[in-house]
Amino acid sequence: MSPEQTAAALDAIPQPLVLIGADMRIAAMNARASELFRVAGIGRHYATVLRNPAVLDAIDAVLKGDRPGTARFYTGDSREGTWRVSAIPVRGDGGMMLSFEDVTDVEHAGQMRRDFVTNVSHELKTPLTALLGFIETLRGPAREDAAARDRFLEIMEKEAARMNRLVSDLLSLSRVETTERLRPTEKLSLREIAGTVVNAVRPMADAADVVLRLETEEGLETSAFDVMGDPDQLQQIVLNLVENAIKYGASGGEVTIRLSLREREAVFRGPGVQLDVIDKGEGFDPIHIPRLTERFYRVDTHRSREQGGTGLGLAIVKHIVSRHRGRFRIESAPGEGATFTILLPAA
Amino acid sequence: MSPEQTAAALDAIPQPLVLIGADMRIAAMNARASELFRVAGIGRHYATVLRNPAVLDAIDAVLKGDRPGTARFYTGDSREGTWRVSAIPVRGDGGMMLSFEDVTDVEHAGQMRRDFVTNVSHELKTPLTALLGFIETLRGPAREDAAARDRFLEIMEKEAARMNRLVSDLLSLSRVETTERLRPTEKLSLREIAGTVVNAVRPMADAADVVLRLETEEGLETSAFDVMGDPDQLQQIVLNLVENAIKYGASGGEVTIRLSLREREAVFRGPGVQLDVIDKGEGFDPIHIPRLTERFYRVDTHRSREQGGTGLGLAIVKHIVSRHRGRFRIESAPGEGATFTILLPAA
Numbered sequence: 001m002s003p004e005q006t007a008a009a010l011d012a013i014p015q016p017l018v019l020i021g022a023d024m025r026i027a028a029m030n031a032r033a034s035e036l037f038r039v040a041g042i043g044r045h046y047a048t049v050l051r052n053p054a055v056l057d058a059i060d061a062v063l064k065g066d067r068p069g070t071a072r073f074y075t076g077d078s079r080e081g082t083w084r085v086s087a088i089p090v091r092g093d094g095g096m097m098l099s100f101e102d103v104t105d106v107e108h109a110g111q112m113r114r115d116f117v118t119n120v121s122h123e124l125k126t127p128l129t130a131l132l133g134f135i136e137t138l139r140g141p142a143r144e145d146a147a148a149r150d151r152f153l154e155i156m157e158k159e160a161a162r163m164n165r166l167v168s169d170l171l172s173l174s175r176v177e178t179t180e181r182l183r184p185t186e187k188l189s190l191r192e193i194a195g196t197v198v199n200a201v202r203p204m205a206d207a208a209d210v211v212l213r214l215e216t217e218e219g220l221e222t223s224a225f226d227v228m229g230d231p232d233q234l235q236q237i238v239l240n241l242v243e244n245a246i247k248y249g250a251s252g253g254e255v256t257i258r259l260s261l262r263e264r265e266a267v268f269r270g271p272g273v274q275l276d277v278i279d280k281g282e283g284f285d286p287i288h289i290p291r292l293t294e295r296f297y298r299v300d301t302h303r304s305r306e307q308g309g310t311g312l313g314l315a316i317v318k319h320i321v322s323r324h325r326g327r328f329r330i331e332s333a334p335g336e337g338a339t340f341t342i343l344l345p346a347a
Numbered sequence: 348m349s350p351e352q353t354a355a356a357l358d359a360i361p362q363p364l365v366l367i368g369a370d371m372r373i374a375a376m377n378a379r380a381s382e383l384f385r386v387a388g389i390g391r392h393y394a395t396v397l398r399n400p401a402v403l404d405a406i407d408a409v410l411k412g413d414r415p416g417t418a419r420f421y422t423g424d425s426r427e428g429t430w431r432v433s434a435i436p437v438r439g440d441g442g443m444m445l446s447f448e449d450v451t452d453v454e455h456a457g458q459m460r461r462d463f464v465t466n467v468s469h470e471l472k473t474p475l476t477a478l479l480g481f482i483e484t485l486r487g488p489a490r491e492d493a494a495a496r497d498r499f500l501e502i503m504e505k506e507a508a509r510m511n512r513l514v515s516d517l518l519s520l521s522r523v524e525t526t527e528r529l530r531p532t533e534k535l536s537l538r539e540i541a542g543t544v545v546n547a548v549r550p551m552a553d554a555a556d557v558v559l560r561l562e563t564e565e566g567l568e569t570s571a572f573d574v575m576g577d578p579d580q581l582q583q584i585v586l587n588l589v590e591n592a593i594k595y596g597a598s599g600g601e602v603t604i605r606l607s608l609r610e611r612e613a614v615f616r617g618p619g620v621q622l623d624v625i626d627k628g629e630g631f632d633p634i635h636i637p638r639l640t641e642r643f644y645r646v647d648t649h650r651s652r653e654q655g656g657t658g659l660g661l662a663i664v665k666h667i668v669s670r671h672r673g674r675f676r677i678e679s680a681p682g683e684g685a686t687f688t689i690l691l692p693a694a
């Protein structure tokens with residue numbers, strides 16, 4: 001192989017690679033390595049090119065003992081990341097190969113799990129403390145106070161029910177994640193699912209004085225809105241969106257569920273089925289949009305808690321839509337209501 | 348570079364790599380790739396060597412469109428694993444490079460997180476359902492029944508307190524994990540910590556009719572048991588072990604906390620401080636030992652729950668000991684009590 005061929009071969013490996021010769025000069029360096037170190041250093045002494053202390057330590061380890069050396073280091077550039085470098089001597093050559101593995105995501109996953117535990121714990125701490133306080137009062141000071149008892153038990157029920165919902169939501173989130181790589185195989189009509197949900201939430205809408213409307217493009221059959229889906233999961237996303245619209249958009253007095261077809265949807269390279277859930281309530285600053293689908297994120301935590309919310313509803317929606325290879329969009333502005341849009345590939 | 352040099356360079360890259368030439372024959376294949384596919388296939392047509400459908404699909408993608416193709420596949424050999432393969436065309440050559448990334452650990456981490464959520468949820472579901480049931484009964488059928496009320500409120504308090512402990516334990520587990528890579532920097536005496544814990548649990552031991560004994564080798568000063576540690580964390584491990592001994596070993600009537608020095612501890616290549624927590628209770632089948640430090644694992648789930656246990660105590664102990672570069676050992680046999688041993692490097 002010519003040096004050009006070797007260089008081309010190394011460029012076709014996704015990891016950054018640096019080959020150091022026996023003369024301690026850089027014999028080869030692929031495109032990704034040049035990107036990572038922002039320099040194309042072929043022919044130069046390695047120490048003038050790779051200035052990172054952790055990388056130099058790994059090289060030293062090999063130079064001292066002929067044993068592979070590894071280290072991890074951070075890059076502080078635009079795309080901040082954590083890399084694991086390993087230096088391995090090249091057989092019969094006196095030089096060594098440095099390869100760099102991007103472990104940013106792995107480290108991030110560990111951090112996310114810890115954040116998750118912290119969030120869940122804090123979500124539970126508050127209602128549990130309240131419950132314990134009420135129980136103590138009912139066993140002591142308010143032991144003979146029937147009126148206080150009724151009031152307390154009512155609040156306790158609300159708190160316990162919310163915790164129960166939190167736990168169910170956590171379980172369904174975890175179930176959705178487990179199925180995320182499996183493509184759903186059932187053909188079903190999004191129109192029909194919307195109809196079922198509308199019937200189910202009618203009492204909730206009435207209680208909140210909200211008029212529910214289900215709009216479908218004229219002259220289309222139910223089957224025009226067929227998608228490949230998991231019936232329980234699709235029902236859950238529509239339910240979560242409509243419940244949100246009623247809970248947070250009640251002041252607008254109406255919530256519309258609109259179904260339409262997109263003949264040629266660029267993102268799918270084919271037709272799509274669209275479902276919008278539109279309310280005329282207070283809306284929110286669009287600054288929140290990118291974070292709304294994070295677990296436990298709320299625009300107004302206090303208000304969401306009061307409504308029995310757990311902050312997991314939209315995270316579940318996002319995962320289900322992603323499992324269905326769909327798209328999820330949010331639009332809102334203060335005082336102008338909010339529109340939540342789901343777009344799925346037509347079956 | 349000679350073909351030998353290229354081969355040696357590829358062998359010094361930790362990922363399995365296969366270079367396919369324009370003639371669709373394997374031009375190079377490093378040692379790890381030969382290991383993965385159990386064949387050294389240089390010179391042969393790729394399809395006779397790489398028989399995995401996902402790998403062949405990735406190659407096809409490149410052949411059809413000159414675009415990188417990726418796929419993931421499982422290997423069913425001794426060391427079962429999941430790999431992500433990417434096929435990238437080699438510039439100006441007509442061939443392509445296949446590189447394989449081991450994503451087993453990443454997938455495993457995801458699975459562990461989901462198992463964790465499922466476990467936590469189930470741990471919470473039971474007491475929450477009980478709580479909701481009691482609240483409902485107190486608001487309805489037992490509304491005027493003072494005796495039932497007292498009884499129910501007592502159980503409710505126990506359940507709520509246990510959930511509260513679960514949440515605190517989850518938080519401390521997550522905190523310990525966060526600090527796991529940081530070496531503790533404070534010098535403190537394990538003897539002193541054991542003394543503090545013994546005083547704190549004395550009332551619990553008395554209530555269980557258990558005699559608590561703290562034994563130290565004769566003639567040694569408190570500072571002989573100095574270790575580098577985090578005071579809160581070390582206190583927590585001793586507390587967890589002593590509480591377990593009292594809770595599950597009460598029938599033995601005594602619990603001994605024994606401190607000793609190991610002059611030359613092989614695992615540390617230096618002196619160690621040892622703490623044993625010994626009970627004479629019922630013990631357990633050693634078959635459980637490897638799993639006892641798993642989260643939520645219990646020998647007898649029902650009994651642990653009754654005692655207010657969450658099954659996280661020993662998992663916390665294990666993580667704290669590991670952060671302190673120590674060793675944790677368990678010994679037991681049915682009817683012969685149990686001994687839990689912590690060994691830390693002496694300061």
Ligand SMILES: Nc1ncnc2c1ncn2[C@@H]1O[C@H](COP(=O)(O)OP(=O)(O)OP(=O)(O)O)[C@@H](O)[C@H]1O
Nearest residue numbers: 244245248298299300304309310311312313314338
């Ligand atoms: N239609 C809406 N109008 C205004 N704010 C909304 C609307 N829908 C959602 N939000 C905001 O987004 C937040 C996140 O919604 P999400 O459904 O994830 O959680 P939640 O409703 O608080 O709890 P859960 O759905 O789990 O019971 C809500 O707390 C609320 O602040």
Ligand SMILES: Nc1ncnc2c1ncn2[C@@H]1O[C@H](COP(=O)(O)OP(=O)(O)OP(=O)(O)O)[C@@H](O)[C@H]1O
Nearest residue numbers: 591592595645646647651656657658659660661685
């Ligand atoms: N000294 C002991 N004798 C017998 N069994 C024990 C002893 N210590 C622990 N176990 C068993 O090991 C299990 C795990 O202990 P661990 O401390 O992790 O959880 P727990 O005590 O059930 O709950 P927690 O400590 O979180 O309140 C216990 O449930 C019990 O079955």
Ligand SMILES: [Mg+2]
Nearest residue numbers: 240244313314
């Ligand atoms: Mg919601």
Ligand SMILES: [Mg+2]
Nearest residue numbers: 587591660661
């Ligand atoms: Mg315990």
